[in-house]
Amino acid sequence: MNRRSLLIIAAVAILGFGGYYYFNQPADPDGGGAPLVNVSIPSLTQSQQVGAVAYAENCAACHGINAAGQEGVAPPLVHKIYEPSHHGDRAFFMAALNGVRAHHWPFGNMPPVEGVTQQDVASIVEYVRALQRANGIN
Template sequence: MNPKYFVLAFFAFGLAVFAYNSFAPRPQDPHTVQTTSGKAGAPLANVDVPELSGLVAEGRTAFEANCASCHGVNAAGQDGIAPPLVHRIYEPNHHGDAAFQLAAKNGVRAHHWRFGNMPPVPGVSEQDVDKIIAYVRALQKANGIF
């Protein structure tokens, strides 16, 4: 192949990639979504709740006592307040169980959402957080997040 044609093809390909990346519609970035309705406190996710028993039911009680005031009923998040935990960002492969333990113990600097930093949760034990994790993971699984 003539070197001129190779160089020309290389630049044409680069121009095509640039044009596609510049003009193609982009999906909304879930890392920046924090409002849906504009109504403060409105749920940010529709959450199907499975039948709960044992450790998972205990986790729901612990979640309601320690987390729901910010993360909403059934971890659906609250518009303008805190993100939903039933979201693909919090799937086990991205945020493992240890991340939930650390978040409760130390708080979290804002990094996925624009809600601000999460403070530590005083008075919640590691055992309580284990139960909360079991509850959140059950909700995630029931909603197609593995």
């Protein structure tokens, strides 16, 4: 192999690694983007409050506080796209388990959520659905 070929291979490897590193950085929960929607917060039942805690621990770093999304990071879950008739509760379970290929938003793919339990997801869904109802999404 000549020197030029080695330089091209090295440049491609460096660009590939840089792209991988750039696009696989976790969201910064303290410095994420601006919320994408305004969310009215209803009075929550005790089980919905449990869901709010699970959401804060597993989802808020990307999907924002109270599921309002974050500009440049992840979409809001309090949005008509996620109404129960379009994304049923099972979609949340599958997303947490398997991740999601980008299809509605330009944020890129969602990775699986490591360490989240089925009970956590059930609580999170209950919380998100309460937020949605309070904001006219049924």
